[in-house]
Amino acid sequence: MSILKNSGxxxxxxxxxxxxxxxxxxxxxxxxxxxxxLGNLNLVRMSSILPPCxxxxxxxxxxxxxxxxxxxxxxxxxxxxxxxxxxxxxAFPTDKRLPGLIMEYxxxxxxAEMAEKQAIKMATDGIKSRGWxxxxxxxxxxxxxxxxxxxxxxxxxxxCYI
Numbered sequence: 739m740s741i742l743k744n745s746g747x748x749x750x751x752x753x754x755x756x757x758x759x760x761x762x763x764x765x766x767x768x769x770x771x772x773x774x775x776l777g778n779l780n781l782v783r784m785s786s787i788l789p790p791c792x793x794x795x796x797x798x799x800x801x802x803x804x805x806x807x808x809x810x811x812x813x814x815x816x817x818x819x820x821x822x823x824x825x826x827x828x829a830f831p832t833d834k835r836l837p838g839l840i841m842e843y844x845x846x847x848x849x850a851e852m853a854e855k856q857a858i859k860m861a862t863d864g865i866k867s868r869g870w871x872x873x874x875x876x877x878x879x880x881x882x883x884x885x886x887x888x889x890x891x892x893x894x895x896x897x898c899y900i
Contacts, residue, residue, distance in 0.1 A: 748897035752798075753878045755880035755891070755894070756772070757770050759884075759889050761887050763888050766888035781894075787840070788895065791834060793900075807896075811843055811844040811892070812824050812893075816888050819883065821846070821882070822846055824853060825850065825856065825877060827854065827857035829841075829858075829874075831865055832871045833870065836870060843857040851879070857877055
């Protein structure tokens with residue numbers, strides 16, 4: 739199989755998380771997106787491959803309404819007192835010509851730390867199942883305790899073009 743060059747491949751990424759509450763599931767999710775900095779964008783959910791040589795950058799203000807590829811985990815709950823968590827992890831292979839692998843994980847009644855550990859474990863295992871060696875892993879997580887109405891947590895790897 740030959741590999742074709744594609745100028746539409748994102749060349750940068752950043753990792754964010756957020757949490758929020760609202761009167762409905764969608765309002766809570768929207769508040770979590772706003773908290774993460776991605777609330778005024780059109781998120782295009784993607785599967786979990788980070789292009790080779792994508793550069794990590796700091797989150798920045800993307801133009802309102804932009805179509806933005808993201809791999810994300812989220813959890814929404816209406817159970818007052820429940821702790822919800824979401825995490826993403828990116829495992830990078832030692833061979834820089836190969837892509838990174840993003841894994842997403844969300845849960846009820848687990849801390850952000852536990853969710854993050856699970857996402858890291860999944861991402862590391864995914865690289866190893868490809869027969870590659872893991873160089874390093876980057877991750878982020880968020881948790882919240884549902885206080886009223888609906889609560890939502892969100893963690894994402896955001897791909898962009900710079």
